[in-house]
Amino acid sequence: MAPPTLTVPATTTASAPTAAPGLGSGSSSCPRTSFLAAALPADTLQALFQALVFASEKHSTQRRKDPEQTPYINHPIGVASFLVEAGVTDAVTLQAALLHDTIEDTDTSAAEIQDHFGEAVCRVVLECTDDMSLPADERKRRQVLAAVTASSQAKLVKLADKLHNLQDLRRAVPVGWTADRVQAYYAWAKRVTDGCTGTSAVLEGRLQDLFDHGTFTWHGREYKCLVV
Ligand SMILES: Nc1nc2c(ncn2[C@@H]2O[C@H](COP(=O)(O)OP(=O)(O)O)[C@@H](OP(=O)(O)OP(=O)(O)O)[C@H]2O)c(=O)[nH]1
Numbered sequence: 751m752a753p754p755t756l757t758v759p760a761t762t763t764a765s766a767p768t769a770a771p772g773l774g775s776g777s778s779s780c781p782r783t784s785f786l787a788a789a790l791p792a793d794t795l796q797a798l799f800q801a802l803v804f805a806s807e808k809h810s811t812q813r814r815k816d817p818e819q820t821p822y823i824n825h826p827i828g829v830a831s832f833l834v835e836a837g838v839t840d841a842v843t844l845q846a847a848l849l850h851d852t853i854e855d856t857d858t859s860a861a862e863i864q865d866h867f868g869e870a871v872c873r874v875v876l877e878c879t880d881d882m883s884l885p886a887d888e889r890k891r892r893q894v895l896a897a898v899t900a901s902s903q904a905k906l907v908k909l910a911d912k913l914h915n916l917q918d919l920r921r922a923v924p925v926g927w928t929a930d931r932v933q934a935y936y937a938w939a940k941r942v943t944d945g946c947t948g949t950s951a952v953l954e955g956r957l958q959d960l961f962d963h964g965t966f967t968w969h970g971r972e973y974k975c976l977v978v
Pocket residue numbers: 813814815816825850851878886889911912914915916918919922923924935
């Protein structure tokens with residue numbers, strides 16, 4: 751039997767691609783198939799896979815905070831996937847999306863990112879990196895401030911990062927979080943992403959839809975997002 755043919759569309763589309771069987775739908779935190787569905791140039795795809803291999807090795811022992819403890823790498827993949835769906839083809843932005851938590855959450859240094867992926871990617875990753883020596887409240891305050899003056903590449907990653915975390919909250923609330931804490935995350939994510947507006951109509955529209963209509967389930971009861 752002849753091998754299946756991989757059809758690549760001629761143009762990048764802002765609409766969500768259909769997930770392959772077993773990879774889940776848009777409401778899941780599972781890796782999606784947009785890297786294959788989007789018409790990215792071969793050199794961009796190669797750059798993306800380099801970043802994906804690096805990030806997957808760095809995050810290999812980490813899990814998300816949801817009850818299923820899904821693999822942490824699902825998050826950076828989801829962030830990059832949302833950017834591709836929004837029509838972003840810039841290799842620096844997409845690599846930075848895949849790498850955005852490596853310095854913050856693993857033993858990766860900025861020098862390592864610079865050596866492997868260059869100065870431009872390293873700069874965007876650093877713009878998306880919290881100083882983990884600070885208390886959580888201060889880190890959150892700084893994220894709100896930093897979003898306003900961030901580069902457009904970092905703003906795109908920040909929009910997709912918050913979109914993925916908010917969408918993931920609809921799927922499952924992290925272990926130990928109360929309903930109030932979920933509401934507080936929605937409210938804080940709104941403040942951060944308000945600083946990133948004018949960067950991607952697709953991502954901003956998807957975020958606004960969550961702020962307007964977002965729901966989550968906590969201890970068997972459905973709650974509405976209270977962000978106004
Ligand atoms: N929704 C959700 N979030 C999870 C999950 N597992 C880990 N997280 C991470 O938890 C962070 C939010 O937790 P908080 O308690 O509010 O923040 P903190 O750890 O920095 O104090 C998010 O990071 P962030 O600061 O918003 O961004 P980033 O670290 O992803 O860049 C998110 O990435 C999960 O299962 N669901």
